[in-house]
Amino acid sequence: MVKGLRSWDAIVLLALVVVAIVGALTIDGVASPRFWRFVTLEAIPIALIALPMTLVIITGEIDLSVASVLGLTCTVMGQLWVSGVTSLPALIAICLLLGAALGAVNGLFITGFGLPSLAVTIGTLALYRGLAYVVLGDRAVSDYPQTWTTAAIKPIPGTTIPWVILVVAALAVVFAVVLHAMPIGRGLYAMGNNPEAARFAGVNVRLTKFWLFVASGAMSALAGVFWTLRFASARADNGTGIELAVVAAVLLGGVSIFGGRGALLGVLAAVALLGVLRNGLQLAYVPANTLTVITGLLLIASVVGPNVVGMLRRTLERNRI
Amino acid sequence: MSASLLTLDGVSKSFGAVAALRDVRLELAGGQVHGLVGENGAGKSTLVKILAGVHAPDAGTVTLDGQPLRLSGPAEARAAGIAVIYQEPTLFPDLSVAENIFMGRQPLRGLRRIDTAKMRTDAGELFARLGVHLDPDRPARGLSIADQQLVEIAKAISLDARVLVMDEPTAALSGVEVERLFAVTRALRDAGAAVLFISHRFDEVFALCQRITVMRDGRWVSTDPVDALTVDVVVRRMVGREVSAMYPKQDTTVGAPRLQVRGLSRDGAFADVGFTVHSGEIVALAGLVGAGRSEVCRAIFGIDRYDAGEVLVDGVRLSNGDTAAAIKAGVALVPEDRRQQGLVMELSVQRNATLPRRWELARGGLLLGASERRAAAAWAQRLQVKAGRLTDAVSTLSGGNQQKVVLAKWLATKPRVLIVDEPTRGIDVGTKAEVHRLLSQLAAEGVAVLMVSSELPEVLGMADRVLVMHEGRLTADIPRQRATEESVMHAATGQADA
Ligand SMILES: Nc1ncnc2c1ncn2[C@@H]1O[C@H](COP(=O)(O)OP(=O)(O)OP(=O)(O)O)[C@@H](O)[C@H]1O
Ligand SMILES: [Mg+2]
Numbered sequence: 001m002v003k004g005l006r007s008w009d010a011i012v013l014l015a016l017v018v019v020a021i022v023g024a025l026t027i028d029g030v031a032s033p034r035f036w037r038f039v040t041l042e043a044i045p046i047a048l049i050a051l052p053m054t055l056v057i058i059t060g061e062i063d064l065s066v067a068s069v070l071g072l073t074c075t076v077m078g079q080l081w082v083s084g085v086t087s088l089p090a091l092i093a094i095c096l097l098l099g100a101a102l103g104a105v106n107g108l109f110i111t112g113f114g115l116p117s118l119a120v121t122i123g124t125l126a127l128y129r130g131l132a133y134v135v136l137g138d139r140a141v142s143d144y145p146q147t148w149t150t151a152a153i154k155p156i157p158g159t160t161i162p163w164v165i166l167v168v169a170a171l172a173v174v175f176a177v178v179l180h181a182m183p184i185g186r187g188l189y190a191m192g193n194n195p196e197a198a199r200f201a202g203v204n205v206r207l208t209k210f211w212l213f214v215a216s217g218a219m220s221a222l223a224g225v226f227w228t229l230r231f232a233s234a235r236a237d238n239g240t241g242i243e244l245a246v247v248a249a250v251l252l253g254g255v256s257i258f259g260g261r262g263a264l265l266g267v268l269a270a271v272a273l274l275g276v277l278r279n280g281l282q283l284a285y286v287p288a289n290t291l292t293v294i295t296g297l298l299l300i301a302s303v304v305g306p307n308v309v310g311m312l313r314r315t316l317e318r319n320r321i
Numbered sequence: 322m323s324a325s326l327l328t329l330d331g332v333s334k335s336f337g338a339v340a341a342l343r344d345v346r347l348e349l350a351g352g353q354v355h356g357l358v359g360e361n362g363a364g365k366s367t368l369v370k371i372l373a374g375v376h377a378p379d380a381g382t383v384t385l386d387g388q389p390l391r392l393s394g395p396a397e398a399r400a401a402g403i404a405v406i407y408q409e410p411t412l413f414p415d416l417s418v419a420e421n422i423f424m425g426r427q428p429l430r431g432l433r434r435i436d437t438a439k440m441r442t443d444a445g446e447l448f449a450r451l452g453v454h455l456d457p458d459r460p461a462r463g464l465s466i467a468d469q470q471l472v473e474i475a476k477a478i479s480l481d482a483r484v485l486v487m488d489e490p491t492a493a494l495s496g497v498e499v500e501r502l503f504a505v506t507r508a509l510r511d512a513g514a515a516v517l518f519i520s521h522r523f524d525e526v527f528a529l530c531q532r533i534t535v536m537r538d539g540r541w542v543s544t545d546p547v548d549a550l551t552v553d554v555v556v557r558r559m560v561g562r563e564v565s566a567m568y569p570k571q572d573t574t575v576g577a578p579r580l581q582v583r584g585l586s587r588d589g590a591f592a593d594v595g596f597t598v599h600s601g602e603i604v605a606l607a608g609l610v611g612a613g614r615s616e617v618c619r620a621i622f623g624i625d626r627y628d629a630g631e632v633l634v635d636g637v638r639l640s641n642g643d644t645a646a647a648i649k650a651g652v653a654l655v656p657e658d659r660r661q662q663g664l665v666m667e668l669s670v671q672r673n674a675t676l677p678r679r680w681e682l683a684r685g686g687l688l689l690g691a692s693e694r695r696a697a698a699a700w701a702q703r704l705q706v707k708a709g710r711l712t713d714a715v716s717t718l719s720g721g722n723q724q725k726v727v728l729a730k731w732l733a734t735k736p737r738v739l740i741v742d743e744p745t746r747g748i749d750v751g752t753k754a755e756v757h758r759l760l761s762q763l764a765a766e767g768v769a770v771l772m773v774s775s776e777l778p779e780v781l782g783m784a785d786r787v788l789v790m791h792e793g794r795l796t797a798d799i800p801r802q803r804a805t806e807e808s809v810m811h812a813a814t815g816q817a818d819a
Contacts, residue, residue: 181687183679190676193667199624200662201676201730202648260667 008254009266016273023280030280033160040161041153041230043275045070045223045239047168047268049246050253051175052216054267057250058179059209060192060259061110061117066220066246068128069102070239073224075132078141078234088148095221102128103217107210117213125243132236141234152229164226171219176264184208192259248295249274252302274298326351326515327372327403327484332381334367336717339709341367343539344381349484349515354506356530356547357519360559360749361721362707364539365519366408369488372517373405374398385484396425404482408489408519408720408747409660410469414462419444421461422476447475452501454611466658466743467493467610467775478505485509486517489720491525492746493657495610495775496810503529521721521749522776523552535559560751567754568782571761575785576600578636579769580652580738582621585630590616591793594630598738598769603760605784606773608813613793614773615657618740621771622654623647634738648677651737655727655744657773659720663727666716670708671697673715674730700729705752720747728756732763739763742773757783777806791815 023030049066056063073095085091102124109120156163179185191198191205199205228234253270255262277298278291325348334342342364349355359365370376371383374392383390385401392398398405412421419440420427428443430436444457453471455464461472470493477485485506491499506529510516520526526533533550535542535558542558580598585591591613598604606614620627626642633639634650656662664673671690674697675682682692697711704725708718715726724747731739741760745753760783764770774780780787787804789797789812797812 177687181689183683183688186672186676186679186688189668189672190665194661194665196661197663197665198676199644200622200654200656202645203676204645260665 009263009269012253012266012269012273016269016276019273019276019280023276027280027284029283030276035279035283037155037160037162039272039275039279040165042279043271044162044164044168045227046242046245046249046275047271048171048219048223048226049216049242050249050267050271051171051264052212052219053246053250054253054255054262054264055175055179055188056117056209056212056216057247057255057257058192058259058262059188059205059212060195061209061212062121062247062257063103063106063117063213063216064121064243064247065102065106065124065128066216066223067239067241067243068125068132069099069217069220070224070227070242071236072102072128072132072135073099073221074228074234074238075135075236077225077228079135081144081234082141092222092225095225096218099217099219099221099224100214101217103214103220104210106217107213110213111206111210129236129240132238136234136236138236142232144229144232149229149232152226172264172268179264189260192261194260245274245295248299248302252298254302257303270302324350326386328382328384329368329371330382330384332368332371332378332383334364334371334376334379337709340539342371342378345536345539345541347517347534347541348544349517351483351513351515352510353532354510354516354518354530356526356533357517357536358521358523358526358533358555358559359536359542361725361747361752362719363536363559365536366488366719367539368536369405369407369486369517369519372398372403372484372486373407374403399480399482402483404477404480404485406470406473406477406485406487406490408492410466410473412461412464412469412472415460417458417460418455418464418472419457421472422447422457422479424476443479444475447479450478450505451475451498453498465493465610465615466746467495467498469658470494471498471610474502478509482514484515484517488519489521489747490518491520491522493610493743493775495608495813496777497814498610499525521747521753523555523750524778526555527552537561556750559749562751567750567757568779569754569758569761570603570783571765573601573765573785575602576767579634580621580771581633581636582617583631583633585617585620585627585632587616587620587625587627590625591620591790594790594795596788596795596798598771600767600769601764602785603764603770603772603783605780605787606771606790607777607780607787607809608790610775612790612813614790615742616793617790618654618742618771618773619656621647622652622740624654648734651735653677653731653734653736653739655731655739655741657742657746659723659727659746663730664715664723667714669712670701670706670715670718670726671711674700674711674726674733677730677734696733697729700733701726704729704732704755721749721752724748725752732759736768738769738771740771740773743775744772745774745776745779777809780804780809781806789813 029035053063076098077091077095080091106121106124109115110117153162155161187203187208191203195205227238249271250267251257253267281291327349329345329347332342332345357365371378374395374397422444423440428436428439441457448455455468470490474490506516518530527547530547532544532546534544535555537559577600578597579600583595585594594617608614619625621632623642623644631638634652639650640646660666671693675693679688682688682696694711706725707722715723745756748756760770781804785801787799787809788795789809791813799808
């Protein structure tokens with residue numbers, strides 16, 4: 001199994017390299033530093049949310065409310081700024097706490113009342129987005145100090161790549177270590193495959209899942225802060241629909257939708273792959289609808305792919321008489 | 322000797338580098354029960370799966386009634402008249418017991434609707450034949466491993482097959498259920514069926530079978546009529562050496578109370594259960610299937626919450642329903658159902674073996690493969706786990722070897738209170754003696770051992786004291802000197818006077 005994972009990670013990484021090279025050779029502008037700057041800016045919030053989402057899906061759950069948590073955080077940040085909170089660290093701290101609390105609500109319904117995460121987070125997807133409209137209505141808050149907004153997208157000296165990617169990288173290392181090299185991670189894989197056996201081994205399934213949803217909320221809020229500053233705009237519809245981009249990346253990255261299987265490296269590669277693909281095709285004037293279709297097909301392929309491979313292998317084995 | 326009904330000739334099967342079967346032959350005759358024995362990993366279940374159409378052989382032929390048989394799936398095997406009871410029950414947890422029995426061949430009434438009433442009464446009749454008290458309408462989820470096994474048995478005998486293959490059907494059953502199963506099996510045999518019976522319990526094999534085939538390391542070793550064999554001969558052929566004493570019980574000095582259970586009750590499972598296990602003591606919890614033994618173990622270990630009572634380890638109260646705390650206090654539970662409770666089948670042998678110890682194996686918070694491998698390897702060797710690599714999924718191991726991984730997983734935690742629920746289920750003679758020796762040695766080192774076992778010889782051979790449960794209550798507490806088959810069975814069937 002471990003070898004299988006590694007080979008899937010390798011396939012996604014390889015696909016990323018191939019798409020990047022082919023894109024650079026055939027599409028005008030893909031080779032330019034500006035292109036990579038945009039890909040990175042777009043990938044940052046997706047990656048931030050994909051990190052906890054990977055862990056959540058590995059335990060056999062899902063969090064579909066992430067985009068709404070992001071949106072609600074944006075509006076609260078805007079409202080706080082308007083009402084006179086002018087310290088950026090304070091704003092960030094409040095937003096993170098808010099995100100964590102929203103995640104805790106998900107976690108409470110799912111682990112406390114034993115409800116399916118799919119149903120609960122579809123509910124809060126609507127609820128949190130609705131609250132975002134309650135906070136700001138159709139208004140947009142965009143009069144943030146320019147120092148903040150430029151700081152958010154400032155490149156690493158000597159490159160065009162925004163420095164925030166370093167924050168994402170550091171967080172990715174943290175999540176990867178937790179998942180792959182800490183006792184907690186072993187418990188996550190165990191409960192994703194067989195929650196009962198995990199419980200018999202002393203894994204606190206409910207508590208662990210609760211904290212994962214809290215982490216998912218907090219990371220979505222962090223993505224919301226970045227979103228607000230990058231676009232210098234807090235609106236209730238910020239980030240609508242990106243939960244699909246996140247889930248697509250996680251599944252394409254080799255995480256099983258049924259839980260118990262997957263690795264973080266593949267997910268990060270898939271976030272990059274989808275970003276390059278989307279932006280590259282945009283540069284090639286492929287219409288937005290076609291882009292959505294392509295993302296959808298990739299998603300289906302990533303879910304069906306491993307099953308088809310397994311079926312082929314079994315058939316081959318059977319006929320080998 | 323009657324003519325052969327089903328014949329395997331020169332059958333081989335490999336999984337990657339592992340040769341599970343090499344040039345195996347076997348002849349099953351109608352009206353006969355044929356025993357198949359061999360060590361864990363000898364290839365018995367692989368052979369069964371070939372008969373069931375689950376695996377296709379790499380080489381060799383299978384003939385039924387003189388016709389070559391090419392099975393491309395379990396449905397075909399069933400159509401050919403071969404019914405199979407697999408080593409591990411594979412019920413659909415959300416379907417009812419009756420639905421599980423008649424899966425894929427439900428009785429129909431008008432408009433092709435499923436005739437649930439008939440299904441229910443048919444299931445009830447099957448259970449009556451087996452002397453089982455099970456509600457056909459209850460979902461399969463939550464059935465004990467023994468009950469699951471009984472449902473599988475009911476399913477197989479309801480097929481009225483000409484060939485009945487049973488892979489360790491009795492591993493989780495106690496004497497009474499085994500006797501019923503044997504009566505039904507003999508009736509099928511007398512009606513002309515060919516039966517293949519696999520078990521690690523030799524008394525059963527010798528009582529039921531007319532011929533016995535021994536396998537070792539994937540090869541056929543011998544087939545003889547049962548009268549020409551003795552247990553010792555069979556064991557020597559299986560293992561290739563003498564096996565040390567089966568019940569190497571050491572005399573120990575009983576120390577202070579280690580595990581104290583007081584007035585434990587859980588609605589619908591057990592009531593007012595109280596007992597003490599001292600340091601150095603092996604206490605067996607005996608009883609019929611469904612008496613509530615496993616439920617008590619689960620409650621002590623914090624898997625289920627109890628409604629009343631308390632559990633103390635070394636005088637310190639355990640919090641109700643908290644498994645992590647129980648483990649921290651030094652309690653270990655080897656559960657009855659290795660596939661559902663004992664192991665995460667998709668994970669590797671080493672991940673499974675080290676799961677309860679993942680925190681203590683970490684260095685500076687980090688858990689690296691090397692320390693897991695080292696820890697797992699030590700115990701895998703001690704219990705002679707036969708596995709390709711420790712990084713292989715535990716599902717690729719044979720049933721007995723999976724059981725050894727469960728044991729390794731918990732013995733490695735160095736428990737102070739060791740609860741073992743059917744610890745040797747599916748384990749071969751050689752290793753069974755080793756497991757008994759380990760249990761005995763642990764007790765000598767001061768561990769309190771609570772053992773649930775349906776195998777009466779194991780109970781009588783290993784226990785310092787036998788507690789007997791009947792319908793959720795403790796009905797007897799019998800010291801080793803007075804524990805006999807009669808006294809235990811008396812109490813287990815509710816005729817206690819103790
Ligand atoms: N699907 C599989 N993949 C890889 N190896 C397998 C698979 N199934 C069985 N094996 C290997 O084949 C060998 C024989 O296994 P098998 O299950 O037939 O043993 P067994 O005689 O039934 O043992 P037990 O008494 O423990 O049930 C073992 O070494 C096992 O690890
Ligand atoms: Mg077997």
